[in-house]
Amino acid sequence: MSGKFLRVKCKCGTEQTLFSHVTSSITCTSCNVALAEPSGGEAVIFGKIIKEAG
Numbered sequence: 001m002s003g004k005f006l007r008v009k010c011k012c013g014t015e016q017t018l019f020s021h022v023t024s025s026i027t028c029t030s031c032n033v034a035l036a037e038p039s040g041g042e043a044v045i046f047g048k049i050i051k052e053a054g
């Protein structure tokens, strides 16, 4: 399975690293807002993607 890690910034300012192909919903550790949801392939990212890493 291919994929990459994404550095995502929530609107509250918290940054998290998550996989581009998540299998479950990811929420912000700080404010609990959804940051990513699985979509059968590349995840739907709700936060702002700051950086992509291999």
Ligand SMILES: [Zn+2]
Pocket: 010, 011, 012, 013, 014, 028, 029, 030, 031, 032, 033
């Ligand atoms: Zn947040």
